[in-house]
Each structure stands twice: as C-alpha cells, then as structure tokens.
Amino acid sequence: MDNILILGGTGFVGRQLRERLAAARLRLTIPTREGGHAGSEPAAAVRVVTADVHDPDALARLMRGQDAVVNLVAILHGTAERFEQVHVALPRSIASACASAGVRRLVHVSALGADPAGPSMYQRSKARGEAVLQAAAEAGTLDLTVLRPSVIFGAGDQFLSVFAQLQRVFPVIPLAGADTRFQPVWVGDVAAAVQRCLQDDATIGQTYEACGPEVLRLRELVRLAGQWSGVAGGRGRPVFALPMPLARLQAWVMERLPGEPLMTRDNLDSMAVDNVASGRLPGLKALGITPAALADIAPGYLARR
Template sequence: MKRVLVLGGTGFVGRHVCEHLVRRGCGVTVLTRRATHARAVQHLPGLTVMEGDVHDETTLRRLLPGHDAVVHLVAILHGSNAAFERAHVALPRALARACLASEVRRVIHVSALGADPATATSAPSRYLRSKSQGEAVLRDAAQTTGGTGLQLTVLRPSVIFGSDDRFLNLFATLQRVFPVVPLAGAEARFQPVWVEDVAEAVTRCLFDAGTVDQTYELCGPTVLSLRELVRLAGRSAGVQRPVIGLPALLGRLQAMVMECAPGEPLMSRDNLDSMQVPNVSTGRFPTLNALGITPASPLAIVPGYLGPSDRLQVLRARGPGAKHR
C-alpha cells in the first residue's frame, strides 16, 4: 500500500484527490492548520489528519518519513507579491529540501496551465510568474546528479470545474441575484477540466513510474470563452442573464473595486493579467488521453450539478464505452 502525504488536501481539488487515492487503496495523510478544515475528508478510511503549518519546513521533515510520495496542491489565486512568493515559491523550495532530506523522492506537483519556468520573470501576472518559479524550484531539485533528486511529475490543469467549485457555482449565484452580468475579460479563452479527471490523473501518475520527469496539460475537450462559461452556468441553473463584456479599462476598474471588497475578491487585476495567456492546451505536452483518461466536457457535466440532478449526464460525458469511475 502506498502512503501519500497530500498538501492542500482540504481544498476543492484536494478533497477529490483524497477520495481517489483512498479508493486505490492508498493510506493518506492530510496536513492542515486546523483539523476542523478537514471535515469533508476525515471520514475516509485510511486517511489521517495532522495539524500543522504546511509552510513550516520542520513540520514537513517530521511528517515525511514513512510516506512513499507527496501530492502538492497548495495554491492561491489572489494576494500580494509576498503571498504569491510564500505559497508558490517558498513552499515548493521547503518541500524539495524536506523531501530530499527525508529520502521521499516521489512528488506530484499540481501547477497551472500557462506556467512555464522559461517565463518565470516575463509572464504577465504575479500568479503565473510565481507558479512558473515554483515549477523551476522543483525541477532543479529533480535534476540533482547521481539519481538522488526528486522523481517529479508536473500537472498543469486549465480552470477546474466540479459540483463544489467556486467558479461556475459563483456565476450561477450572481445570475440568480442580478439582472445582468457585467464581465471583465469576457473573451478570455479556457479549456475547463473536470475535477474528477484531475484527481484521477494525480492517482494514475502515482502508480505509473513512466510519468516521472513528465509534464501533462490537463484540459477538457471544449474551448470556451469566459462569456460562454458564464452563460453555461446561468443556462444550467435556469437563470441565464445577459452578459455584457466590459472594455479593458472598465474591466480593470471593476477588478480594482472587487479587490477592495471584504473577503476574497471575485476577480482581481492579477486575474485579468493571467487571462492574457489563453488557458488552453499548447499541444507541446501529453494530455489526459496519454494517461488513459477521456476528458469530460463541461457542457455535459455542469447541468448535472447546477440544474436538476441528472446522473445520466455525467455518464454521457465519458463517451461510448467509457468506464464508470
């Protein structure tokens, strides 16, 4: 039985990853600052919740022995330069040192589509620059001479959707409240990927030594603009409203106002900067199909969780002859 340490296991993607790992017979450890954050996964058989600071290298070194692999999912979408540096660069650096010191070499790193170490200083947003730098840190640790470096697999998903996402659910909620949706970045392009496909990709990589030193782009089969995604959310929820694309200047003003609102912003100027890079497959790396996964389309999945429950829609998304997971 593989024993896997999951960093970010209480988040949206992490919860699904934990479920898939447990179904494959893995023992899973989830590190979280407060055990109450892990209520959604603590019932899973073979899963252990440990309290601690994921950013503390001493804690990582203490927990790693006895594990066979680490799945790194920690990420933020908003924040200052210092916050992005801490989450996306300093943490991978601490993790790499802790793994090498503990001789736990297998690491699955969930990055982001658009990240690339070659653009670590030139990418248009703080998010993409820091994600790129974090990848570079782990790749350096994987290239240690003598075969003693990390055994690294990098997964770069497009925007991730699922029944408990904060993306399409949010747009559906907004359309239940407001008569129109003014939208910055309306023509930005995405290739949304189902969270279940991402979780399955993580699991298959852990059990396939051939994925070491590989980078995979995790994308769905359908390219959609942000405007089309908002319309899909509204249509699926039965409350579709007119979507008004904002000119660049007004869109930036909207994002700036949202940044000043209490709580996590719905959109930030850095998000708009990230959207300058199309969030679609580049064709330069293997995809979900290379892992034996037929990606599901949001056109089939989203109505099943935003509208009336219809399990058949989920099954249809897998295509003819696809296996039920």
C-alpha cells in the same frame, strides 16, 4: 507505494483525490491548520494532522514514513510576497524536506499558463515554483511529475457556480476578460490524473497539460452557467464585455471588498493570454483519461444549486 502525504488535501481537488486514493486502500496523511477528520473517507484510511506546511520543521515531520507526496497548495489572489511564499518558497521547502527524509516521489499540481514571463504574478510564481522542483529533479533528489490543469470545474467549484450565483442576484453581468478562451477540466479528471501519475513510474520526468475537450470563451461559459442553473427560465442573464479601463476599475473595486475577492487586477492580467493547451506537451489522453465534456457534468450540479 502505500503512504501518501497530500498537501492541500482539504481543498477542492484534494477532497476528490482523497476519495480516490482511500478507495484504492492507500494510507493518507492530510495536514490542516484546523485539525479533525474533514472528509467522508474511513478514518482508518486518512490521518488528519494539525500542521502548518509553511513551517519547515512541521513539513519535515510530515515527511517521515511517506512513500510519495502530492502538492496541491495554491492561491489565486494575493500580493507578490504571498504568491512567492505559496508557489515558490513552499515547493523549495518540499524539495528540501523530501531530500532529508529520503522521499523521492512527488506529483506537483501547477497551472496551465505557468510562464516565467507571463503577464500575471500568479503565472510567473507558478513557473518559478516548477523551476525549483525541476532543479531538484535534475539534481537527482526527486522523481517529479508536473500537472498543469486549466480552470477546474465541478460540484462546489469557485468558477461556474459563482457565475450562476451572480446571475441569480444581478439582472446583467458586466464581464472582464469576456473573450479570453479557456479549456475547463473536470475536477474528477484532475484527481484521476494525479492517481495515475502516482501509480505509473513512466510518468516520472513528464509535464502534462490537464484540459477538457472544449475551448470556450469566458462569455460563453458565463452564459452556459446561467442557462444550466435555470436563471431567467433557463435563458441566463445578458453578458456585457467590459472595455479594459472599466475592467481594471471593476477589479480594483473588488479587491477592496470584504472577504475573498471574485476578481483582482492580477486575475485580469492572467486573462491577457488564453488558458488553453499548448499542444506541445502530453495531455490527459496520454494518461489513459478521456476528459469529461462540460455539458456532461456541469448541468447536474448547477441545477441542484
């Protein structure tokens, strides 16, 4: 298995995965709408192609000559139609293009909490996307592995880094979903898990929950982000939990601000349930990966910021 197509290869997890696979001397194809070589890997190891992966014809062309596909494409915010396009229609197109090109191997990165009856559009659409691919696998056209990561942290993340930055600006942090529990996983461990799945055929047909070793409430994570980034002399800012009516108002306002929102009402809906491993599915240790602790990684990159 030498030729790997990475959909979403210019994103947060994608950049980490590219470095690992390029170091393993695999040949990578990375579609992007911008074009150009957008990474630190040797150009000979990575072929960056200008393409829209939501175009079925473009996706069919990308599949030619590939031995495996990794799908990392996802969004956190959007309308019901946008979630359907990215999390459901794209996996359906991937399954069809793989079948047409004879590409059997697919590693699909979904999300912890994917649930057809989940409280948010995000969770429900992630579950429907998994179902589309599982149906193709059951029909015998795909050799599928699914990874379900919890919230992912690491240098350049849009999680702890955002909370640290907010505490540099505001004297207090009013927080929605303050008591929701998370099991954050390091981006390097997620990339390692994808690589392990590509290398080991025993992972075919499996779904893995990719989670870190610690379960923390959101208020605790925000407090640690402030402390590790040195805000207020290493104390961080006070965090105040918002009651649900105010939390929904805050999310509604944020949805209407220019740029990518920090919080939407759908994000808030997701936090109605804890984002922790169910224990019913294998985790990173089943892939031979000992997940990194938050305190071993986050202080280094937060302090540099």
